Each structure stands twice: as C-alpha cells, then as structure tokens.
Amino acid sequence: MQYNFNEIEAKWQKYWAENQTFRAENNSDKKKFYVLDMFPYPSGAGLHVGHPLGYIASDIYARYKRHQGFNVLHPQGYDSFGLPAEQYAIQTGQHPAITTAANIKTYRRQLDQLGFSFDWSREVRTSSPEYYKWTQWIFIQIFNSWYNKDTDKAEDIDTLIAIFEAEGNANVNAVCDDDITVFSAEDWTAFSEVEKQEILLKYRLTYLADTEVNWCPALGTVLANDEIVNGVSERGGHPVVRKKMTQWSMRISAYAQRLLDGLDTIDWPQPLKDSQTNWIGRSEGASAIFNVNGHDETIEVFTTRPDTIFGVSFMTLAPEHELVGKITTAEYKDEVEAYIEATAKRSERDRMADVKTISGAFTGAYAEHPFTKEPIPIWIGDYVLAGYGTGAVMSVPCGDQRDYDFAKHFNLPIPNIFEGIDISEEAFADKDKTIIANSDFLNGLPYKKAVKRAIFELEKLGQGKGKVNYRLRDAVFSRQRYWGEPFPVYYVDGMPQMIAKEHLPIELPEVEKYLPTETGEPPLGNAEVWAWDTVANRVVANSKIDHTTVFPLELNTMPGWAGSSQYFNRYMDPNNNDEIFSKKTIGYWEDVDLYIGGSEHATGHLLYSRFWQKFMFDKGLVPKDEFAKKLINQGMITGTSAFVYRAENGKTMISKGLIADKNVVPIHADVSLVNASDELDIDGFKKWREEYADAEFITEDDGTFKVGREVEKMSKSKFNVVNPDAICEEYGADSLRLYEMFLGPLEQSKPWNTAGITGTHGFLKKLWKLYAPFIDGSQDNGQEESSKEALKTLHKTIKKVQEDIENFSFNTSVSTFMIAVNELSAQKCANKEVLEALIILVSPYAPHIAEELWSKLGHTESIATAPFPKFEEKYLKESSKEYPISFNGKMKFTMELSLDLSKDEIEAAVMANEKTQQQLQGREPKKVIVVPGKIVNIVG
Numbered sequence: 001m002q003y004n005f006n007e008i009e010a011k012w013q014k015y016w017a018e019n020q021t022f023r024a025e026n027n028s029d030k031k032k033f034y035v036l037d038m039f040p041y042p043s044g045a046g047l048h049v050g051h052p053l054g055y056i057a058s059d060i061y062a063r064y065k066r067h068q069g070f071n072v073l074h075p076q077g078y079d080s081f082g083l084p085a086e087q088y089a090i091q092t093g094q095h096p097a098i099t100t101a102a103n104i105k106t107y108r109r110q111l112d113q114l115g116f117s118f119d120w121s122r123e124v125r126t127s128s129p130e131y132y133k134w135t136q137w138i139f140i141q142i143f144n145s146w147y148n149k150d151t152d153k154a155e156d157i158d159t160l161i162a163i164f165e166a167e168g169n170a171n172v173n174a175v176c177d178d179d180i181t182v183f184s185a186e187d188w189t190a191f192s193e194v195e196k197q198e199i200l201l202k203y204r205l206t207y208l209a210d211t212e213v214n215w216c217p218a219l220g221t222v223l224a225n226d227e228i229v230n231g232v233s234e235r236g237g238h239p240v241v242r243k244k245m246t247q248w249s250m251r252i253s254a255y256a257q258r259l260l261d262g263l264d265t266i267d268w269p270q271p272l273k274d275s276q277t278n279w280i281g282r283s284e285g286a287s288a289i290f291n292v293n294g295h296d297e298t299i300e301v302f303t304t305r306p307d308t309i310f311g312v313s314f315m316t317l318a319p320e321h322e323l324v325g326k327i328t329t330a331e332y333k334d335e336v337e338a339y340i341e342a343t344a345k346r347s348e349r350d351r352m353a354d355v356k357t358i359s360g361a362f363t364g365a366y367a368e369h370p371f372t373k374e375p376i377p378i379w380i381g382d383y384v385l386a387g388y389g390t391g392a393v394m395s396v397p398c399g400d401q402r403d404y405d406f407a408k409h410f411n412l413p414i415p416n417i418f419e420g421i422d423i424s425e426e427a428f429a430d431k432d433k434t435i436i437a438n439s440d441f442l443n444g445l446p447y448k449k450a451v452k453r454a455i456f457e458l459e460k461l462g463q464g465k466g467k468v469n470y471r472l473r474d475a476v477f478s479r480q481r482y483w484g485e486p487f488p489v490y491y492v493d494g495m496p497q498m499i500a501k502e503h504l505p506i507e508l509p510e511v512e513k514y515l516p517t518e519t520g521e522p523p524l525g526n527a528e529v530w531a532w533d534t535v536a537n538r539v540v541a542n543s544k545i546d547h548t549t550v551f552p553l554e555l556n557t558m559p560g561w562a563g564s565s566q567y568f569n570r571y572m573d574p575n576n577n578d579e580i581f582s583k584k585t586i587g588y589w590e591d592v593d594l595y596i597g598g599s600e601h602a603t604g605h606l607l608y609s610r611f612w613q614k615f616m617f618d619k620g621l622v623p624k625d626e627f628a629k630k631l632i633n634q635g636m637i638t639g640t641s642a643f644v645y646r647a648e649n650g651k652t653m654i655s656k657g658l659i660a661d662k663n664v665v666p667i668h669a670d671v672s673l674v675n676a677s678d679e680l681d682i683d684g685f686k687k688w689r690e691e692y693a694d695a696e697f698i699t700e701d702d703g704t705f706k707v708g709r710e711v712e713k714m715s716k717s718k719f720n721v722v723n724p725d726a727i728c729e730e731y732g733a734d735s736l737r738l739y740e741m742f743l744g745p746l747e748q749s750k751p752w753n754t755a756g757i758t759g760t761h762g763f764l765k766k767l768w769k770l771y772a773p774f775i776d777g778s779q780d781n782g783q784e785e786s787s788k789e790a791l792k793t794l795h796k797t798i799k800k801v802q803e804d805i806e807n808f809s810f811n812t813s814v815s816t817f818m819i820a821v822n823e824l825s826a827q828k829c830a831n832k833e834v835l836e837a838l839i840i841l842v843s844p845y846a847p848h849i850a851e852e853l854w855s856k857l858g859h860t861e862s863i864a865t866a867p868f869p870k871f872e873e874k875y876l877k878e879s880s881k882e883y884p885i886s887f888n889g890k891m892k893f894t895m896e897l898s899l900d901l902s903k904d905e906i907e908a909a910v911m912a913n914e915k916t917q918q919q920l921q922g923r924e925p926k927k928v929i930v931v932p933g934k935i936v937n938i939v940g
Contacts, residue, residue: 001775003768005732009848013112021862022066022074022117026573026585030071034589035062036568036628038597038605039077039124042103043084047110048721049736049752050637050714054596056737057634057746057810059116061594063844064805066117067868073589074117075571077124078104079564083219083227083235086483086523089514096483096514100127110724114733115847117864122574126563127483133505134570134580135562136488139206140498142615146203147175147254154254154618160203164188169199175254177202177209197495205251205615208496211476212320212386214348215243220516220523221480222247224559224604231350242320242344247478248487248556252611256280256470258625259610268631269747275602281471286455288394288464290315290367293375297323299367302389302469306458307450310439311396311417313407314377315367316360318386319343327378329364336361336380343382351382358409370463371439381406387473475608477559482514482523484557490532491552503537506553524555564605565612568592568627580621592628599633606631632808635749636713637740639720642669643708644680651695656706658698669707670719676755680705711751722752734846735761741810741845760814764849766821767842773830774856786831788875793823794834795875801841802871810845817842832857837869885910886937887919895936903930910936 016022037058040051062074078100085096085103104125111118124131145154150173163172168184180202183191191199201207213222218238222245227234252259260280263273285304292299299315317324319340328336339361343351360381367376383402384393397407397414407414441457442450458464486506488499499506509527517525524530533540535549544550566580572589573581609627617625645654645664654664656678673684682705686693699705712718727736738760744750768775797820804813820838829835836857843850843863854863880898883906884891893915897906907928910916920940929937 001772003765003849005734005764005848006729008852009113009115009728009733012848012851013115015851015862016117017112017120019862020119020121021864022062022072022119023121024073024075024119025071027588028071030069032073032589032593033062033065033070034073034591034593035065036074036571036592036595037076038595038601039079039564039567040107041079041082041084042100042107044088044099044103045716045721046103046106047724048714048716049724049727049740050639050721052114052724052736053637053740053746054598054632054634055111055114055116056740057632057808058594058596059737060741060810060844061805061808062117063847063864064868066864067840067843067866069867072117073122073571074119075122075124075574076111076116076118076120077122077567077571078107078126079560079567080104080125080127081484081563082560083221083481083483086481086514087219087235089483097127113728114724114737117847122571124567124570124574126485126567129505129507130577131567131570131574132485132563135485135558135566136499136504136506137501137580138566138612138616139558139562140488140501141619142206142250143204143496143498145205145615145619147205147251149173149175152258154205154615157200157204160200164199174203175251177207194493194495201496205254206477207249207251208246209249210244211247211249212242213245213247213476214240215245216240222476222478224476225348231346239345242346242348244320245478247476249474250477250608250611252475252608253470253472255611255614256282256472257468258614259472259607262610262614262626266626266631267629269599269633272599272602272606272631272633275599276607279472279603279607281469283469283471285451285467285469286458286464287390287467288370288458290370290376290394290463292323292327292378293366293368295327295365297326299323299378299392300390301392301394302467303394304469305396305399305451306454306464307442307445307447308396308399308417309369309371309394309454309458310442311398311415312369312376312394313397313413313415314379314395316379316381316384316393316395316403316406317363318384318391319380319382320386321380321391324363324380327363327365332362332364336363339380346382348385348387351385358405360406360410362410370458370461377412379406379410388471389469475611477562478556479559480516480522481557482508482511484559485562486524486557487554489554490534491554492547496554497551499532500537506539508557509539522555522557524553524557530555561605561608565609566616568595568609569613569616569622586621587623591622591624591626593630595628595631596634597631633747635745635747637743638711638749638751639714639718639722640671640751640753641710641712641718641720642671642674642678642680643667643710644669644685645708646695651692653692653695653697653705655698655700655704656708657700666708668719671722674707677704678706678709680707714752722754727754727757731757731761732764732848734764734848738763738814738845742814744811746808746810763814763818763821764846766825767817767846767849768853770821770825770829771835771839771853771856774832774835774853774858786834787827787829789827790824790829790831790834791875793820793827793829794837794869795871795873797838797841798869798871799876802868805844813845817845836866839863840866840869881933883910883934883936885913885916886935888940889937892919899933901932903932906930906932906936910938 035058037055062072066072080100085100088099089096126132144157146157146160148155165188166185168188170182214228216223216233216238219233223233223240228240231240232238233240260282263276283304285302286306288301288303288306290299360379363378363380365378367378369376395403397404398416441453445453455466486508488504488506489496509530511523511526513526514523516522529539529541530553531540531542531545531550532553533550540550545552569581573585576582613627614625616622643666645659646667647654648663648665654662669680669685670688673681682697697705714721724736735757739757742760797816800816801813839850839853850863878899880896882894882896885893885895895913897909907930923940925938925940927939
C-alpha cells in the first residue's frame with residue numbers, strides 16, 4: 001500500500017475537527033499545561049513557510065505534554081485590527097471587516113493544513129465586538145485606578161477621592177503628573193465638578209495629555225516608534241513628523257521598577273530581558289534645578305553625575321521643550337523656529353541613533369548656576385529628547401561625548417574639572433577613580449562620595465534632590481484610525497466619561513470614508529451615528545447631540561497592542577459573556593507555561609502585556625503578576641532572494657557573470673521565475689515587470705541569463721517567499737513540519753532550500769515501509785518477539801527524543817528518528833509493541849502519518865491520547881561483549897561472552913574455543929592477557 005500523504009492528511013484533519021480531539025477542559029482533574037503562540041495578523045498574503053516555524057515547535061511540545069497526561073491548552077486566534085486592512089479599505093472602499101474575514105479564512109485553511117493541534121473552540125479575534133468588549137472593559141478599569149506608591153500597587157480611584165475629601169492631597173504619595181498643586185479637603189469640596197475631574201486626570205493610570213507623537217500626514221495617524229523605518233512610515237514609506245497632540249496615554253511608568261524586578265522571576269531569553277532592561281532604563285542620580293535669568297521659570301535636569309555640576313558650560317533643551325517658546329529672545333527667534341521645524345521631520349529613533357550629526361540653536365537665554373551663580377547659555381539640540389527625563393540636560397563637555405562634540409562644533413567652553421585628565425586625549429575615560437576638582441566641597445573626593453555630597457549640597461540649597469530616573473515613558477494609547485477598538489468614552493464639558501460595563505461593547509460605526517475628515521479629525525469623525533445617549537444608553541445620531549443627555553463620543557481608536565495585551569487570559573474562558581473570565585477558571589490555568597514568538601516584540605507587545613498583567617494582578621483579577629513562565633524566541637527562516645542587475649543608466653539588464661567592473665543596480669526578481677540553476681525566465685520577468693518589457697537582456701555565452709542570489713528575510717516585498725500550500729501539495733504537511741525542525745536549532749535563523757525537503761519526505765516513506773506488514777494485513781497482531789537490538793534501538797530513541805523535546809532541540813530529534821528507522825528496518829523489526837512506541841515518539845512531529853499507522857496497528861482512539869513511552873535503562877545495558885581475540889597482538893576472530901564472567905572464566909572459554917586451538921596448533925601459550933570488557937590477547 002502506497003504512502004498517499006494527501007489523502008491521509010485530509011482524512012485526519014477532518015477527524016480532529018469533527019471529534020474536537022484537542023479541546024481543552026476547564027477545571028480538569030489533570031495537571032494543566034498552557035502552550036501559547038503569538039497570534040498572527042491575518043494579512044492578505046497568507047502564510048509563507050517562515051511563519052509556521054514557531055507554531056510547529058509549540059505544537060510538538062503541546063502534543064508531547066498531552067502524551068504525558070496533561071490537560072493541554074493550545075489555543076489560536078487573530079490579531080485582526082491594524083493599519084494594513086485600513087489602508088486597503090482606503091484604496092478600495094471595501095470595509096476592513098470584509099477583507100479581514102477573507103484573510104482569516106485563508107489563514108485558517110493553511111493552519112489546519114499543517115496539522116496543528118489547536119483548540120479552535122477558543123478562537124479569539126481582536127476585531128470581534130465579543131472580544132473587544134473586554135479590552136474596553138480593561139481600559140475602564142485602568143481609567144478608574146491610580147498608583148499608590150505607599151502600597152506599590154494600583155488602587156481604585158474612589159480611594160483617592162476619599163483621601164481628597166478627608167485631607168486634601170498634601171500627603172498623597174502617588175505616581176502622577178508633575179504639575180500637581182497642593183490643596184486641602186476644603187479646597188476639594190469647593191472645586192467644581194470639571195475641576196475635580198481635571199485633577200483626577202493627573203492621577204489616573206490612563207489619562208489625556210498633550211504629547212509629542214510621530215504624526216504621519218499621508219496616513220492621517222500617529223505611529224509608534226516601531227512603525228517607523230529611516231524616518232518614514234513602515235507602511236507606504238511616507239514622511240513622519242513630530243507633533244504635539246492631545247492623546248490618551250497609559251501610565252506604564254508607574255510599573256517601571258516592578259517590570260524590571262519581574263524579569264528575575266521568569267524564564268525568558270537573556271537578550272530579550274536585556275532589551276527590556278535597557279528600554280526601562282533605570283538610573284540613579286539627582287534632580288537639579290537651574291533658575292532662568294530674567295524669567296520666573298526654572299529648568300529641571302536629571303543627571304547620574306551631579307558631582308560634575310561644576311563642569312556645566314551650557315544647557316541643552318529638547319527642541320520641543322515647553323520653555324523654548326517662553327525664553328527664546330527676539331534676536332534668535334527665527335533661527336530657533338526654523339530649527340524646531342527641521343527637527344520635527346526627524347523621528348525620535350533617528351535622533352537617538354544619530355551620533356554623527358551635530359546641530360542646534362542658541363535661544364539667547366541664560367540659566368543661573370546653582371552654586372557659582374554664573375550665567376550658563378541655553379541651547380536647543382535634537383540629541384535631547386522631550387520625553388526622556390525632563391527634556392533638558394546640563395551639558396558637561398569634559399565628561400560626555402555628545403556634549404563635547406556639541407561644544408567643539410559651536411565653540412563653547414570646555415572646562416576641565418577632572419584632575420590629571422588630559423581632555424584632548426582622555427576626556428571620556430572611566431572616571432570611577434577620578435578625583436573631583438574645582439569646588440571646595442567636592443575637591444579631593446572619590447567619585448561615589450562626591451555624588452552623595454553634591455546631592456546633599458543641592459538639597460541644602462533647595463535646588464535639587466536625589467532621584468531614581470527611568471527612561472521608560474508613558475505609552476501613547478490613541479490612534480487616528482478607523483480599524484481599531486473604539487474607546488468606551490463620551491465627553492461632558494470636555495471631560496471624559498466612561499460607559500458602564502452593561503452597555504459594552506461600543507461597536508465601530510459605519511463610515512463613508514476611512515480617511516481623516518477635511519477638518520483633520522480622525523476617521524470616526526466621518527461617522528453620522530456616533531454620539532452617546534445617557535438616557536437610552538446607546539449610540540445615536542450626531543444630530544441628537546444636545547450636551548444635556550446626548551454627548552459626543554471619542555473619535556480616536558485604541559492602538560494595535562490593546563487587544564494583544566490581554567488575549568492570553570481571555571483564551572482561558574473565551575465564551576464567557578458575563579465576565580472577562582471566571583475566578584475558578586483562571587485559578588485553574590493561572591498563566592502561560594510556554595510562550596513562543598518573535599524577539600521583535602520585546603519592547604512592544606511583551607512589555608505592554610506585562611504591564612497589563614501586573615495591573616490586573618493589583619486589582620485581584622489574575623493570580624500571577626507575570627503572564628508567561630517561559631518564553632522562547634524562534635529564529636527566522638530566511639529566503640534566498642534573486643536579483644537582476646540593471647545598468648545604472650538605461651534599461652539594459654546584465655547577466656550575473658558579466659557584471660564585473662560595471663555600475664549596476666540590483667532589482668529583486670520573483671524567485672518563481674528562477675530555476676535551480678539560477679537562470680531567469682526572461683519572458684516571465686518582462687510580463688511581471690511591465691516597465692522592463694522592452695529592456696535589453698545581455699546573456700551569458702550559452703544564452704542563459706543568470707541572477708544573483710542573497711539570503712534575506714523571507715518577505716513578500718523581496719519576492720522570495722515560498723508558499724506552504726505548494727509544499728504540502730507536493731510533499732505533505734508532515735514532510736514540511738519535519739523539514740522546518742530539521743533545518744537547525746529553533747532559536748537560530750536558517751535559510752530555506754526547497755530541495756532539502758526531499759530528505760524528510762524520503763524518511764517518511766521509509767517509516768511507512770517499516771510498518772508494511774501491518775498496513776497490508778500480513779502481520780498477525782504483531783506477536784513476533786522483540787529482539788534485544790530492537791529494544792535497544794527503541795529505548796535509546798525514547799531517551800534522546802524526550803531529552804530533545806524538553807530542551808527544545810527539535811532538529812536533533814529528526815536525526816534520531818532517521819537512525820531508528822534505519823536500524824529497525826535492518827533488523828526487520830515487526831514487533832507491535834516496539835513499533836507502537838516508535839510511532840508515538842514520531843507523532844508530535846509528523847501527526848498525520850502517526851495517526852494513520854496507529855490505526856493500522858489496530859487502535860480506534862486517536863494517538864493523541866496514547867501515553868508517552870517510558871525509557872528503561874536496562875535495555876541499553878550490555879549483558880555480553882563481543883571480544884576481539886588476538887594472537888601476538890593481531891586479531892584473528894571474535895567471541896560473544898557474558899559481561900558477568902571473571903577473568904579466569906573468560907580465559908577458559910577462549911582457550912576452549914575451537915578457533916583458538918586451530919591458531920595454537922597444539923602449542924602452549926606463554927601468556928594469556930585478559931582485559932574484561934575489552935580484549936583477549938594470547939601471546940605464543
């Protein structure tokens with residue numbers, strides 16, 4: 001019977017779906033194990049062979065844990081809000097929900113085709129109102145909370161209001177805005193309702209504030225830093241500028257220290273932990289206050305080296321700093337405004353990365369040194385960021401490279417405050433043991449003592465204090481987009497009001513256009529039915545807004561990370577309409593045991609998710625304050641791109657072998673137009689790229705046109721993707737699964753080569769052939785006794801595969817399977833128990849063929865329920881040894897002898913052997929050398 005993989009795979013995929021084989025039970029008596037994948041964004045391109053790498057790994061582990069008797073939760077869903085669907089809607093006028101549903105259908109077909117053991121009864125889609133109802137609900141919980149530094153956790157806003165009513169805010173120790181005015185209980189009582197709400201917004205964990213954002217005019221929306229590449233939008237390549245806008249923000253900074261401390265409690269990759277540590281950026285130092293000459297304003301700076309304060313020769317503000325407009329003199333106004341306009345075109349990421357470009361402008365204003373009272377010129381420079389620290393730095397050019405470069409460029413003074421240091425040569429050497437000079441109270445002190453003394457003196461002046469600072473900034477939580485979660489917010493007298501839980505979800509309205517309005521409002525400004533009736537408690541037409549009972553709704557939508565920050569918890573109880581999850585259910589599942597996904601989410605999704613989890617823990621909603629015990633970042637499967645080389649001037653295309661010493665421009669070619677010999681289908685290329693239909697192609701001497709090759713990220717934009725549909729059609733999903741694991745260690749990047757899949761496909765054919773007696777029915781129940789060799793092969797395979805799975809070394813398991821099948825085939829093994837155990841081992845990797853062979857062995861239940869084989873050491877222990885029998889050092893024959901024999905018994909057995917007597921021919925040996933377990937040497 002032939003191995004018909006297409007028929008077998010379709011059969012078992014249908015069986016799993018109909019029988020819900022992988023459905024997890026809530027509150028089972030079994031031990032739980034939760035295996036999670038980062039859920040995909042369903043793009044129109046569908047999956048390529050690089051996407052399933054992590055899914056295959058997690059599926060192997062999920063199946064393995066089921067074999068071990070665990071109740072395994074292995075869900076899947078779709079991160080289905082996002083900019084690409086909205087951009088497609090803008091171009092075509094088709095509602096994003098329609099294209100998203102079509103894309104999800106394709107993804108589901110492809111995921112099923114690969115045989116993943118997902119519990120599809122728990123599927124979530126972030127764009128489904130049934131799902132985002134709970135994202136809206138969490139937003140309301142965060143809005144109705146403040147962070148109490150004394151208890152070090154989030155608390156209900158009502159507890160803060162109670163404090164205000166009893167004693168005012170003088171003794172409140174909260175994470176809040178900087179511009180807090182102290183008031184009494186009497187003041188609070190006298191405030192108007194609007195004034196009270198304005199004050200509370202300064203304390204809430206989500207709040208409205210004017211924030212510097214990355215604004216993309218062409219897309220009409222704010223972009224996150226990771227959505228910008230080289231100063232333009234990742235989507236479409238449009239210019240991005242810095243702009244101040246009123247935005248919703250999340251006070252993630254309140255959790256900075258807890259986010260750092262939590263990294264020590266989770267088994268996540270160290271490079272990822274380092275990324276988060278650096279992003280949070282904890283530093284200890286001092287806050288110093290500089291008065292601005294001629295103004296009532298002050299400039300606060302944070303420095304980790306307050307001991308260098310006598311080396312300050314100028315101050316630098318971020319161009320966006322709120323004081324710039326107030327202190328800039330008329331003489332320098334035009335220059336400063338021009339510089340601010342130019343800076344707005346550079347993203348924060350570019351400004352942080354650019355250490356070579358030196359630019360700035362003088363404001364004409366001066367600050368007063370806290371100690372010397374000398375005037376210090378105030379400049380602006382884009383190497384200082386408004387959102388980091390205070391947006392201002394005290395510039396010490398003898399101790400900081402950028403300050404030094406800035407001072408040299410603008411010919412500013414560079415005082416040397418470090419004794420014995422040659423500024424021109426060693427200005428930036430390690431100062432840990434340097435003696436501080438230029439100050440009576442700092443002179444002669446080592447670095448650490450000088451830091452403490454400087455803080456003490458600043459505090460004595462009332463112009464500073466010791467401080468811990470974090471680079472982590474509050475997260476902007478607004479997007480000027482249509483295709484995102486609507487905020488459950490309406491406005492009364494300009495103040496945000498939350499919609500009650502019982503009226504959620506607030507669903508996206510229909511709009512005629514998905515672009516911002518002509519007056520610059522977000523796309524929801526185009527909606528005609530987008531107002532909140534506080535009597536009827538429903539969304540009504542805008543025409544009914546009377547600011548008495550009907551009020552305008554929020555026009556922004558939530559960012560992409562909103563839905564992905566809580567999906568792992570919702571999977572535990574996805575069909576619960578009354579609460580986000582029941583206490584009993586989340587008490588059973590608790591957290592994710594294994595999470596697999598990309599490292600590119602280190603400072604986005606993975607940081608925000610940890611923040612939301614800690615908030616929900618504070619509120620008693622979840623039992624753990626970290627949502628995933630273990631995380632693995634899978635590597636990338638790269639594609640081999642193809643390049644056609646165009647002459648720099650004109651449309652002449654030059655074959656790869658002829659481009660030496662020529663100025664050429666490489667152009668990506670679709671890999672489907674290139675054969676295994678790197679030869680381009682010229683006619684196909686001309687049809688594909690119509691602009692080159694009349695191009696001249698200069699070929700090799702043999703008439704072929706060769707392309708260049710380069711390994712790159714597999715991407716639709718690079719035209720190097722390989723579609724898994726075609727691979728499954730030609731070789732089967734099991735071959736694809738095995739091949740992706742066989743390519744190399746899970747965490748490493750590795751190049752795809754379709755030709756290599758023939759190796760794993762050939763292995764599956766050999767595996768199939770090994771079970772031939774059971775497939776064709778010629779074996780009568782497999783009662784053949786298992787040989788010692790077969791048991792040895794089986795148990796060394798059990799041992800190795802179990803170790804590999806638990807160490808996530810899936811590539812070496814595939815090699816182990818190949819060795820086992822070769823050995824058992826050579827042994828002509830037809831023992832049912834051995835072959836049953838082997839196919840269970842293979843099952844997590846190649847589940848379709850395993851199910852089929854399991855059924856051929858006479859089983860009616862799915863192999864998914866079979867217990868994992870137990871390794872027994874005794875089968876690997878040798879009971880006998882094949883001794884080489886040598887005469888005068890030359891081996892003549894071998895003998896199989898028990899390892900239990902003594903030296904004398906071994907010698908007696910060898911001497912009694914007929915072959916020994918033939919070698920001796922009646923002579924008595926001079927000596928017999930016996931090394932038990934190794935050799936016997938007869939010296940004649």
